[in-house]
Structure formats: C-alpha cells, structure tokens
Amino acid sequence: MSQLSTTRSRRRCHPADKVADHLARGLWRPETVTDLFASWVERRPDRTATTDPSNLGDLTGAAPRSLTWRELDDHVRQIAAVLFAHGIRTNDVVAVQVPNSVSLVATYLALWRLGAVATPMPTSYRRHELSGIVAATKAVAVVTVGRLGDREFAADALGLVGEHDGLRTVFAFGPHVPDGAVEIGDVPVPAEQAAEADARAAGLEHTVNDEITICWTSGTESAPKGIPRCHADWLAVGYGVQDAMETDEDSVLLNPFPLVNMAGFAAALLPWLIGGGHLVHHHPLDIGVYLAQIQQHRATHTITAPAILTMLLQNDKLRNTFDLSSLQRVGAGGAPLAPSVVAAWQNDHGIEVINFFGSNEGLCLLGAPNDIPDPELRAEHLPNYAAREKEWVAHLARHTEVKLVDPETGEIVTSTGGRGELRLKGPTVFAGYLEGTAASSPFDEDGFLCSGDVFELCGENGEYLRFVDRIKEIIIRGGMNIAPAEVEGLLQEHPAVAEVAVVGVPDEVLGEKCCAVVVPAEGANPTLEDLVEHLRRHDVASFKLPEQLRIVDTLPRNAVGKLLRRHIRTELLETER
Template sequence: MPGRKLHPPERVAEYTARGWWSQDTMDALLRAQVARQPDRLAVVDPANKATLVGTEPRRLTWRELDTETDRLAAVLLGLGAEQGDVLAVQLPNTVELVVAYLAAWRIGLIVTPFPVQFREHEIVAMAGLAEAGFLLTAGRIGERAHAQEVAGYRAAIPSLRHVLAHGTDLPAGVLPVDTLTAAAGDTAAVGQYAAAHPADPNDCVTICWTSGTESTPKGVPRCHYDWLAICWATVEAPRLAEDDVLLNPFPMVNMAGINGMFLPWLRVGCVLVQHHPFDLPTFLAQIGAERATYTVAPPALLTLLLQRTELLAAADLTSLRQIGSGSVPLQPPMVRGWQERHGIGIINFFGSNEGISLLTDPHDVPDPEQRARFFPRYGVPGYTWSSRVTEWTSVRLVDPATGAEVTAPGVPGELRLKGPTVFAGYLHGERLASPFDEQGYLRTGDVFVIAGEDGQFLEYVDRAKDLVIRGGMNIAPAELEGLIAAHPAVADVAVVGYPDDVLGERVCAVVVPRDGQELDLSALVRFLQEQRIASYKLPERLQLREALPRNPVGKILKRELRDEIAKETTQ
C-alpha cells in the first residue's frame, strides 16, 4: 500500500497543535472500553442472522469482543499479514464485521469494505486498485454463495494471497476462519506484534469507495486522525453517552455506517445493535426489543412511516430520542411530524466519504422548518453551534462559472470546505484530477446558497453531480451508461434517478435503440447481470426514445430527463 501515512507533516503539526487531532487510535479506544467496562454488553447481531448467514445471533460483552479481536488478528498474523497490508471485507452488518475491523486495526492492517451486493465486476476492480492481500467474506449471504463466487475469480486479483470465509462447506482454497479462530489459543503474539509496530494516528485505516460521477470508482483512504475527528460530529449531534443503544441499519462500508454508527459507538462505549438487510418490521421490532435510543434512516422511509400510522401504532418507540437522516433534502412536514407527534428530533446530516460535515440538530435549531432546510454556515459572527467540528471546519461558496467567492444571500455557489475532517486525497491520486482548489478547500460539487436573516445558514440547492442514491447506496450513472452502451441494441443511453417512497431513488435507463433493434427491461437486466454487477445498480425502469435531449454543445440534459420521469412516476 503506497503512501500509508496520509497527511503531510505540516498539516499534522498544525491540526494537532490546534487540538483538532489527538493521538487516539482505533485500537486504543477499544482497549479503553474493555478496561473500563469489560462485562458490559457491547454489540448485538441482527435478529435475522440465521436467515442471513446461517448462524444464530450473538451478543458480546466488551471482554468477549476483545477476545475475538485477538483471535482473528492472530489468524491474520499467522497467514503472513503485516502492518500496512490491505484486508478486503465483504460481510453484512454482523458481529463478525465489527470484529474484522477491530482485528485489522489491532495489527495495523487497512480495511477496504465492500457492500454485500458487489459482485465480480466491482470487487476485482476495487481489490486490484487497493492491492488487497487478504479477503474476508461469508460462505453465504442470503441466497448467494459468496465464498464460491470469490473462489471463481480470485485469480483476477494478482495481489490477493488468501481468501477467508465464515461458515461451513467452503470451496477449495477458501480458509475456514471460524475453525482457525477457534484454534487460536495463545494470542500473546498479537500483543507483542502491536507493541513492536505501534500505530501512528496518520496511518491509513480504511479505503472506502465512492462512485462520484465517474465510471471508474475512486478509493477514499482515511486515517485515525480524520476518522476520529469527524466522528465527534456524530457523537455530539445526538448527544451520545455510554447508556445509549444505537440501532444501525446502514451498511458499515462508507461514511453513513462507519461514521454514523460504528465510530460513535467505539468512542462512547455504548451498545451497537446491528441490522441487515433492511426489513421494516424487523427494524421496528428491534427498536422496542433492544430499547434503542438512537438510529438513522433515509428521509423517504421517515416520511412513509408518518403516513403509515398503523405501523407506528404497533411499534414501541418509547426509548427512541432522536433519528439521524440526510443525504437528500429533508421535507419540513416530515421533520415537524416526528417532533410533534412522537417527540423524536430529526438530525439533518450532509456528508460524504471525502469529508463533508454539515449538520443541523434539534438543540441548535429547534424549529423543524429551519432544521429541514438549513445547515449552519460556520464562522458567521454572533452564532455558535454545539459540535466542536463546526469550529474546526472552514466553508466557502464559489461561483462554479467564474471562480469568484459568493458572499451574497441567494446566489448559488459550490460548497468548498477545509479542516481536520477532510480526507487527504484519493487512492492513486496522482492519476486523477485534484479534488482540492488552489486554497486547499475540497470541491464538493454540491450547490448551496447563503440563507437566514444574518446569513447564518446554508441552504442546499442541487446536486451538481448526477449521482443516483438508492437506499443509501451511491450509483454512478457513467458506469452504468458504459455497460449499457455495449448492448448491441443500444445506440445512445442516459441513466438517471427517479423518486421512490422507500429507497429515495430508483434507476431509470433512457435508451435510444439502434435502427431495427428492440429492447425491453428484462433483456437489459439480463445483459447487465451477465456483466456480474451489483444488483442494486440494475435499472428498474426503461424508457425508449428516438433521441436524448442535449444542449447546444451536446451535453445530455439530465435534469430535464429526471423532471420528466419524476412526473410520470408520481402521476
């Protein structure tokens, strides 16, 4: 893994001197919780784990979690893993996924997590880019035989030395991690290795993946410094403490799952309850059974639940204090409805893998109308916000056409930001255009305007990028368009999202067929499935046209397509 230390020395010196970065590391936080409350409940499996992966749900204390962490770390060391090696992980939200992260960090490995929906197309590309030496998965996840699939294409990942899997009846060449960890008796070597290879907070700990609007996925490396800085936002907005119970329905593969749930849990030492895949009855039942105090959910689902009063009437929500939401604009009636009908405050988050860290919580902005629409504009005189991250982060708006800084209300500008929560740059960034401007600010690609009577707020205007966000998963239209364009019946194609009450957006392919050719949705889906792409990327709507709308320079007018299809699907 080239460039294991991520941030330049001058940035480390500045941010540590300011108190924005500390010497905390992931493993140090775990060890502190184990020492403080060894016999207290730490993590709980999904209630439907038996159906998901074929094993019964488990509940681990901090001491038990620490023991399993040591055992998996010992197995990895025994297989030749060394500090700086990359461990690819494709597991659902289970205790085993938590252990995988913690074991890797205990001995200085870098985790690159893959959603369980990823298939050969995505995994070969991303594991290759990350130079993964090890891959950990499960024998089966749902109806898919994941270990068998990986065994079939592992040769296409030259860096891959070992494949490990939980479960039984594994194919040849896949190591049975459950058997190996059970046999890992004396784990003293793990402590000795960790002591001899101390973690630097600037060491890379994860490589997550962002689709952006490009056809090639981009790796987002992060270290202890920036992960543990940005997680203060998700600790302080919901006011988390050790007596909280977090219900996590978001896959722990990117910002939402890792920073929204996993790292706050590790920081405060509360209980983490896992949920996967999303199932509304199970989710509502877990809130009551586990006495969850905080969870996260997509805006469309929160709106739907308010409309389905019979579902909420049958659920026990009395323990729930707040819900985090975001990624798309929140509707004021939804935020108001949860607050007035159920006494539950909605926290409005705006984030990305690269490090956007805007949030509006009920303590700072009690008015639900304002909380749904606005985010704090950090640095405005006379206004202070609860989270320390708001004092660390510099924001500005820039006119995307002229490059001039926007300071007047109501004038659209691209959001740019800088601070200790921002990533250091993309994996193999030397091959890519820099995401930073001449002042070192991250170009987010998202358009906002200044709002509020004193200019104290930012209001989201539009997503400058064309990303489709389906159930919290990012889908790059350019990637799908490239695959669809290879179909012999396709002359031209554009991929856009259209609104959905539960998932937020679904995928529509707008296709211009070749002369004399025919195409229907089922044939297109079969063609894409043959490319072995993740199922959540598959189009759920196909629209055939004689031509795509374009501007005078030939650019497809995707906003026009989105608006037209949205009208058709909501009539």
C-alpha cells in the same frame, strides 16, 4: 530496536507538517480508533458492547449473539491471530464484504490491530465491483461470509484468486465455508499462533495518521473512486457527529446503514466507540425486524432514511404495534426532510431528528437540536460554519472553513438567498483519492474540497445553508451512489443499443431510481428485461440495475460530444407530467 523496525514504513494519509499542525491546534486528537476500543475493554469489560441482527440466522446461517467488551476483544484477537497466521501484515490491504454484524466490527478492529488496511464493500456489490476494487487497492485478501441469502460470497471471491496479482487468500465466516477458503471467526487457534499475533500487535506503534480504510464513492467518472482515511480524520468526523448524537455509556444505538462508508461509520460505528454504549446491528432493512429490535433492545438512538420516518408517521397501526418510547434521537440524511415530519416526531413523540449531510470525502454538516432547536427549521437547514458570529454547539464549527462559490462566475456567494457550490476545508476532509481511481483533484486552488452540491445561503445573517441540487451527476438510490457512466459503459456493449444515457428519476421511497434512455441500434427493439439481463451477466450490483426504460431517437450532447444528462432528465420528467 523494536520488533517491527525492519518492516516497511506505514501507509500514511496526510503530510507530516499537516499532522503536527492539526494536533498542535487541537483539530485532531492524539488518540486512535484502537485506543478508544481498548479503553472501553478496560473500563467496561462485562457490559454488553454489540449485538448481531436478530435475523442473522436467516441471512447467513450463523446464530446471532451479543458480546461484552471483553468478549469482543477476545473475538478481535482470535480473528487477528487467524489473519496473521495466513500472512496478513502491516500495510496489507484486505477487502471486506461482510453484512452488518458483530463479526464485521471485529474484523475491522482485528485488521487495525495488525496495522492492516480495510477496504469495505457493500454486500450488494458483485464480482464486477469486487474485481475492480481488488485491482485498484492491490488487496492481498478478502474477508467475507460463506453465504448470504442465495449468494455464495466466499466462492465468488475465490474465483478472483489467480486473476489478480497479490490476491492470495479468502477468509470466510461460517457456516457454508467452501474448500479453498480459510474459516475465520469461532475456530480454535493454537496458543503459539495467538501469542505470536499478540506479540506482533503489541510491538506495533500506531499513529493518528495511519491509513485504516479505503472506502469507495461514485462520481461522474465511470468507476468508483477510492478514499483513504486515517484514524485522525475518521475521529474528527466521529466527534463532530457526536455533538449531535450525544451517545454515552447507557446508549443503545441501532444501525441499519451498511458499515462500509461515511454513513455507517460516522453515524453508528464512531458514536458507539466514542460514547461506549451498545451497538445493535441490522441488515438488510426489514421494517418489521427493525422496529422489533428498537423494542427488544430499548434503543435510544438510530439512523434511518427520511422516507422511513414519513412512512412510520403516516402508518399509525404499524408504529403502534411496537414500543418505540425508548428512542431519543434519530439521524436522517441522504434525501430532503419534510419539516412537518420532523416537527411531528419531536412534538408528538418526543424524538429529535438530526439533519445529516455528509460525503465520503469529508463533508460533515449536521443540524444538531441544540444548534437549531426549531424542528421545522432544522429539517430544511444546516449550520453555516462560516457564520462565526453565531455560537455553534458542534465543535467542528470552530475548525471548519465553508464557502459557497457560484458555479458559473466563480465568485463567492455572500448575500442571503444566493446560491453556490458548497466548498469546505477542515479536519474531517480526506487527503485525496486513491491513486489511479480519479481523473482529477477534488480540491480547488485554495485547498477547499469541492462538493459538487449547490446550497442556498439562508437566515437573517446567512447562518444557515439549504440544499438545492447536485452539480455532480451521480444517482443516489436508497443511500447508494450510482455512477451513470459506469452503467452506460456496460449497456453500450449490448448489440441492441446504439446510444444510452442513465439518469435518476424521483422515487418516493428510495429517493431516485435508474432510468436507461436508449437510442436503439438499427432494426432493434431493446426491452428493459434485455438490458437488466445483460448487466446481470456482468455481475453488476442489483441497486445499479435500471428500473425504467425510455426509447428516444437522439440524445442531447454538447459541442465536444459529452452527454447532457441534466437536459435528458428534465425532458424525461416533463413528458411524465
């Protein structure tokens, strides 16, 4: 009888028959994320594995460092020992709010080593979001930092202890760890304590269906939705992206995207664990620091926003200040890519840009250079995996079903030039939202994930897809999703607001910004500063704060009273022309 035979059963994501089917057909691999990590520790113990942001000291006060695979393994085991000594056990959910760093990666690996589940959060989240996530997941602990910039992260988290049933511990990386929090990281661990944690980890049987993360997304509902994921579907995403990134043991991957959801995990963490190279962290985006890191570490791969690619191409002086010659491939997504920009990077600088399109729920389409060699074509198009007559490099093509559905008629779009909602079924798709965090299922009657994104069928034989628009009403600001209903609900409490709608307006750098469209209360004259201050009192993340205000007499609604945000946005843009 194993040491863990009396513990509660593991949290699983998918039904057992689906797991067996996917493994038998090769849709999933019989390995875990922790297996991958252990393999590199064994094969490359003394090679550099990961490096902190060069400005980490300015951010948190901690000295930046690089660790080999063996040193990273030691760091993971030390963190796991502290977690275990303070009660973290198999199936426990732990909220993690740590900036991109060696310690963030080590925290994830330590939790998974113990069979616990990480629920990652961007550092831009504040008490409002943290409280909601702790409540929804029944998290027993928070792992964070003592301080980040001028914010006291650990102290904020300690303020929630006692307000939520089950939340009992706040762990914090130093320096600046307040009283009441448990310091984690480079702290001595008694030998007996470390041995006990090692024994627990060694006795734990991992399966590919074990839940390891609960990430968060925002849709049309008023609160974020939880997205549980297991080893198998994360690695399906990772190997799919790897077909385009093509990292290996000699690769140096610089990551500026928060390691909290699909963007950071799929384009950075997983390609690093699959390829076995060197992961360099960056946080938050500082273009000078970012370019200096490319030069210093001779980065071969990175990911960035399309606006950054455009800006660097147009700014010869800035670009030529740094040696970027080591770069081979750059992943970009979250906003449309300009064909001329992608072509210039490839033809003039020898850097191939990969067109990524994904979602936390499991959409995973990517324009790999080997699939779409023409950079201008690749900038605007993604592969239609339903076009089976074409041989795609991406192995996901063989296991992914894709269809476009006319949102008005429900008919499947089959003619080139036709447009419809992208729906997808395959090994990258999650099993469903965390109970209690979504009002409806994201799947149609045939089990396809409904993306809420409209694409056009392109190419001579419908072999490509071109993004057109979103059915969903989320605002995407700098890669971060904002649910209008959430912000509206808080603004509606302001005494000067009678009605409010929050919509996205175009922005050249961030993609979109929030605009609050307000019908004032009688006799009131609300200002943008009033509304922002009101939201700040609710500890709302800064990226959700409205940056424009429009005062109107009425807001358009449908027959049942639902806001017609698309109409509002259209009218808003027309008045600005």
